Amino acid sequence: MLTFVGLGLFDKTDISEKGLRCIREADHVFLECYTSLLMGSSREELEEYYKKPVLPLFREDVEQHPDNVLRLAQEGDVAFLCAGDPMVSTTHADLRMRAGALGIRTAIIHGASISSAVCGLSGLQNYRFGKSCSLPFPQKNWFPTTPYEVIEKNLTQNLHTLVYLDIQNNRYMTIPEAVSLLDQMAAAKGTAIPLYVGIARAGSDAPVVRAGKGSILADVEFGPPLHILIIPAVLHDMEREYLEMFAGL
Amino acid sequence: MLTFVGLGLFDKTDISEKGLRCIREADHVFLECYTSLLMGSSREELEEYYKKPVLPLFREDVEQHPDNVLRLAQEGDVAFLCAGDPMVSTTHADLRMRAGALGIRTAIIHGASISSAVCGLSGLQNYRFGKSCSLPFPQKNWFPTTPYEVIEKNLTQNLHTLVYLDIQNNRYMTIPEAVSLLDQMAAAKGTAIPLYVGIARAGSDAPVVRAGKGSILADVEFGPPLHILIIPAVLHDMEREYLEMFAGL
Numbered sequence: 227m228l229t230f231v232g233l234g235l236f237d238k239t240d241i242s243e244k245g246l247r248c249i250r251e252a253d254h255v256f257l258e259c260y261t262s263l264l265m266g267s268s269r270e271e272l273e274e275y276y277k278k279p280v281l282p283l284f285r286e287d288v289e290q291h292p293d294n295v296l297r298l299a300q301e302g303d304v305a306f307l308c309a310g311d312p313m314v315s316t317t318h319a320d321l322r323m324r325a326g327a328l329g330i331r332t333a334i335i336h337g338a339s340i341s342s343a344v345c346g347l348s349g350l351q352n353y354r355f356g357k358s359c360s361l362p363f364p365q366k367n368w369f370p371t372t373p374y375e376v377i378e379k380n381l382t383q384n385l386h387t388l389v390y391l392d393i394q395n396n397r398y399m400t401i402p403e404a405v406s407l408l409d410q411m412a413a414a415k416g417t418a419i420p421l422y423v424g425i426a427r428a429g430s431d432a433p434v435v436r437a438g439k440g441s442i443l444a445d446v447e448f449g450p451p452l453h454i455l456i457i458p459a460v461l462h463d464m465e466r467e468y469l470e471m472f473a474g475l
Numbered sequence: 476m477l478t479f480v481g482l483g484l485f486d487k488t489d490i491s492e493k494g495l496r497c498i499r500e501a502d503h504v505f506l507e508c509y510t511s512l513l514m515g516s517s518r519e520e521l522e523e524y525y526k527k528p529v530l531p532l533f534r535e536d537v538e539q540h541p542d543n544v545l546r547l548a549q550e551g552d553v554a555f556l557c558a559g560d561p562m563v564s565t566t567h568a569d570l571r572m573r574a575g576a577l578g579i580r581t582a583i584i585h586g587a588s589i590s591s592a593v594c595g596l597s598g599l600q601n602y603r604f605g606k607s608c609s610l611p612f613p614q615k616n617w618f619p620t621t622p623y624e625v626i627e628k629n630l631t632q633n634l635h636t637l638v639y640l641d642i643q644n645n646r647y648m649t650i651p652e653a654v655s656l657l658d659q660m661a662a663a664k665g666t667a668i669p670l671y672v673g674i675a676r677a678g679s680d681a682p683v684v685r686a687g688k689g690s691i692l693a694d695v696e697f698g699p700p701l702h703i704l705i706i707p708a709v710l711h712d713m714e715r716e717y718l719e720m721f722a723g724l
Contacts, residue, residue: 313595346562
């Protein structure tokens, strides 16, 4: 059997009781290390917490050579761990289908996801979010503006946009970096983004949540990753009050 | 201090380790009993699991008379429990603001939410969801068609729609009921919804996930609540394969 277990947002104690029991009973435990990361606990700390080995998996292990994981899941119980809620990433869906095709039983034990956590931290209402987008690090001769187009379309419909910030190897895009990129994209179109909400370390004991225009957020010390960004639509009164009280608006 | 603790999706073991520790250390524990429910565990089972009293809170307790909860949070540590991830509902945001206005420290311990769990269960990709909507039970002389308008607008933009089904007292809208309502709304506009994905009991050991058009889902035995519905946009190949494998498409 192959069980996908969501570890939640920040550290080893964000896992559910159900997920922990699954890990304790598993024959093999793997940790997916390439789509997201638990910033508050290292793999070694997880091993100590679970009292069993936790083997790291990188993109090529899952997408090119999943044979080992699948073979073990045919013979015994495998727990496949990932930060957040499993399957928000397509790479997990692909692995589940490969397992299904081999007749391996699969299950999902859900974990807290940044996609809903942002609502509580910002007070922005869940049903007012439109399509989300990802903001990649620009590369030489490559500066995609699709994220801005998603934001613009949402704003036209008076919807909030959640913007996932790029993670590449050990490089994490920060809120000030993201704001600067988006401000450039808006300026190129002769417009401006009136308000941002930046959230750092959701799920930790000390998340930082700050609302303001780009020039304000550029100077905020958000601290270590992970960071995420929201572009709010026109605020409802209650959303505004919440941001004033909890995000320094 | 007032800590909002998400209980996750289905039963008492869906809470995080962090949330459980907060409850065990709290002076008072309240359970919000009106926006959503943990179908797999009663309040009494939670009391036994936590080994302390869990006091129920109904809408009027939180929205009209929160004084008791707030007073206790001024004097000691209060854990405010709710199914899913806290704050997706505005009533929680309101309570947090009232606490903040009184100078009470607040925090959120996140839990798994249906809003991300549906991605794993259906294989429908998170970034392809547009605005979500809620489908209320029709009442005498009141048959709002706004949910259908949200769906239609999303479909025009090739985006999936998550449809939250009504909960009223002990009445839970089922997937077949919802499909029938939406099919009526579509028919009234001379159109039809080509595909639905129904999900029952997300987070349990036996979730039911089925994809098909309305006439197919009308005959599926989804079993006990909670139910939720997705209207997918045009499927990507991988989404289609996933639904074929795990949702009987």
